[in-house]
Amino acid sequence: MDQADRQFEELLIHLKEARGFDFTGYKRSSLMRRVRRRMAALQIADYGDYVDHLQVHPDEFTALFNTILINVTSFFRDPGAWDSLRRSVLEPLASAKAPDAPVRLWSAGCASGEEAYTLAMLLGEVLGVDALRQRVKIYATDVDEEQLNDARHATYDATTIAAVPPELATKYFEAAGQRYQFRPDLRRSVIFGRNDLVQDAPISRIDVLTCRNTLMYFTPETQARILARFHFALADGGTLFLGRAETLRHHSARFLPTDGKHRIFRRLPRAVAGGYAPPESTQHQLARGTDGPVRVDRMRNAAMLASPIAQIVVTSDGLVALSNQQAERLFGVSARDVGRPFQDLDVSYRPVELRTYIEKALSERRTVHLEDVRHHSTYLEVQITPLQEGDAEPLGVALVFQDVTAARRLRDDLETANRELETAYEELQSTNEELETTNEELQSTVEELETTNEELQSTNEELETTNEELQSTNDELQNSNERLRRSTAELDGANAFLDAILTHLRAGIVVVDQSLQIRAWNRQAENLWGLRANEAVGEHLLNLDIGLPVDRLRPLIRQALGGEPEPGEMRLDAVNRRGRAITVRVACSPMLDEGVPVGAILVMEE
Template sequence: MASEEEREFDDLLVLLKETRGFDFTGYKRNTLIRRIARRMETLKLRDYGEYRDLLELEPEEFTRLFDSLLINVTGFFRDTSAWQRLRELVVPALLDQKPTGRPIRVWSAGCATGEEVYTMAMVLAEEMGIDQFRDRVKIYGTDLDDKALQVARTGVYADRTLTDVPIDLRETYFEPLDNGHSFRRDLRRQLIFGRNDLTRDAPISRVDLLLARNTLMYFNTEMQLNIVRRFHFALSDPGFLFLGKAEMLLNHSDKFVPVDLRMRLFRKVRPAHHDDRAPWPVTGTADDLAARPPTLVSVALAAGPVAQIVVDAAGNLALANAKAESLFNLNPRDVGRPFQDLEVSYRPVELRSVIEQARHDLGPVELREVIWHRAGLPERGVFDVSVVPMLASGTLVGVGIHFCDVTRYRTLRTELELANGQLEQAYEQLQSLNEELETTNEELQSTNEELETTNEELQSTNEELETMNEELQSANDELQHINDALTARTIQLDEVNTFVSSVVRSLGDAVVVLDEELRVAVWSSGAEELWGVRADEAMGQALGGLDIGLPLDPLVPRLRAALTDGSDPLQAVDGLVLDAVNRRGRPAPLTVHLSHLRTEDGAVHGLIMVMNVLTS
């Protein structure tokens, strides 16, 4: 559309919103343009400005426009296979998740004239039983079209509309009327119809099943996203969504997961919940720990996995745990001896200077990865040594020495260093491969984006085609009604033609109807038989131009006089006998009778000429 056309089109949408409260800005623009263009073509209007002026002058055109924009194409058990899957997969799950006696709520959004609402009622009543249906079920049908909702509320449908309803269901749930069938009154009370604009009105909440079949496809992408969010809010947890065959929910996997994607059945995604974790129990206080007996402390020290030695302030061995005794060949008799006299003071590492440093600095001294080749053992040991001054009330009372065996970790580190060298070589190869993979990944990403774009375009095209299909179906219904009317009119016309033919045959041997120019308008079968000229040859020809055995010289002036002065045509030919010749060339004297052919207001616009052959 040109910019001026777009502005006029937008002005038209604003007029609809401001004067009638219908906001079509969230609908697909191409569909609106196509439907409005159809109305303009019917009215023979050239542009949107002219159509806007017409709407302001003739308010009744709003109704016809809304009937065109709000395409109410629906039917009972529409897409039978989809309804069958709904009955097999969704309805049993829906009933199982509801405790006995709890209400079941269903919402049909965009219900049009209500056929799918009544279809849903029959499906649930068949599964639950009629009594349970009456006690537990509420079905809400909403639409934007008040005229369609009025049809839905009455629940009366023509026989042709019910052709897709199985005979047993038709007999169970519908009552015959003179003009069609009516849905059962006792079950009709469970169905509630009302107006709802999906683009701005609040959704019906706490519903267990939501039907929106071929409704989303009329909206643009942004509005579809908003409506799907409303649907997600409206559904209970879990709840089910039943869409039309053109609607996929490809970009809403965080809100709905497919139950049967081909049949467009979806289930609401449960919100994630995190279980609360109880805090770790505390079974003791600081006072409890301080009150524990000294024996427990000494046993814990002795059984520790790290070799520990304590040297008192005088430089004597004060304590060695079991691990230290085993590692350095110490025994209880060594307690009290000067530490410098023991082998552990200089092997595996010189500790005497380190102890002095710790005493002097009053801080810990760390020695990392001290290697010790112990006699009689094939493998060397590696230790981390910590020398820590021990203070009591700020006074140095001794020095603690801890030997942590890190042999295993040193071995692992060495192996890791060797492996790391190999990994560095492999890394270079992987780096090269990674660059190739990154290039490939970028190409795949680009391809994926193109595929996603193509998929969205295909989805949009599919929705557009489905919209056009419904428009064609709506037009087909209109044409069917017109065809039925034309068929009835044709039957009436045939009956009239038969009657007229019978009258014409009864008037005389030959009947000819002439217009104001004396051209043949009707040429009876008697005239064909008398003159040998077929009706298709005579129709539209001037009477004087026909090659027949009728003497026209005395007749034509009388005919013109009867048309011109409007006198009694019988007087114009009174007593006139013409010596005619029939198609076989034999004499056929005949009399002529004339009468005027008049319009409804009495004006003469032709003559009826009846000719009877005189018998000898």
């Protein structure tokens, strides 16, 4: 690895530690090309200098992530593939499900949400709008928080909506000024959240999982880990929907193609994906009678259990497949733990962190040896061997724990004896050397004492200077502390004054910032809607579930945030906290800071 490659890896580590984005699994060629594009825009030639720039300019992270995460998406991208998904997957799924059974879907790498809302529209056509509202949950995830925020608002311009068939656009979108918003009553069926496919745990019990044109940016090893998570996430018989540039040629043990042209795959059961069966000829020789296969399995299990060496078998999905009696004696792993995630067992990290070595054995497809592992009063030699058939993906790993305590003790005794002999010889030699050097040390002592005296005088002068500097710094700190105390008292007074005003106003007052996060909620607002201030502050205004149709306030707030000096006003029909129908007059004014809108003030009166 040359200097540039090392600096690039250090940049990836910095991104992971500073912002939690793990790009180490991405293909290096395309990743380096995109980072270089951003560095060229800043006229930075060296990766190390770019790391320094990121530390000084935190806003640069956003620009870099937008460059790396190519969020190319649209409604009904590749219409033929979506038609095939509807005919071959969604319609049979609707027929097979009970009328009240939930339908769970996952849009992985959803970007700004077009793919997730496309799924919602297709299910609305297959199941009906009412069933979409009541039975369907679409989990849409991405690593880019900025894209997720755009997706949650569910508003798109006319150019983006043009990809939606006109009859569906009319049925599922509402005009919102110059843009179009996905119907709010159906929007609740789509749940957005951040999920890193490389690091985070997958969502479970999924019927259909779409991940289009995302896997192609990862290395083959990272793709294998992600596909193992997808296999775990999907329910039995679940469907995986990929992009045109992606295929699963090397993962046929987990997924079966049902429409190769449109990249639609069906999840194979765990027994097929991770199991093992001996060759047919061997099975025929072993099966003497109708219970032959059963007898062979029993013999295999008995041999495993009776082995004098502790053994544990873990599947490629990270689940415990087998363990023997010695493993139970050493680590407490028994038949009750079969099927559990290996990472949940103490042996996965104690006496040594095994999960890292398991990943290494699977990725490199070679046996990993660990020596002199201390476990209580014994020493173990651990062997981690990948289990695979031919050139196929590994089925899992076999962990073998060999007790080498006796050998270790013999080796320690031998090493101790050798050290004692060497020590005796060295002591004889050192005695002579010490006598020779004693005279030299006595002569040098006088010189050292003279030097020490000079150093003490110099140190005394430095201490006097340091004391003066500390005294000056102490005075400055006292002055700064007094100014800070006065500023704090003024701020507390201002806050108390503002709270008193908001509390005694007869109207409900709500203050939001530019992102529509609630910053103030007075007592009259509590009386109107039954929502306490500590429950409302910090929430997004348009996400509140109160008797006021808050989504209709969007144009009024946008007008105030746009800098309109005159207050806007509207009247809305609502239901107060007592369940009584009322008419509310809502006035909205901009909250300015040096003439610039930083938020909006809503005044609500019955």
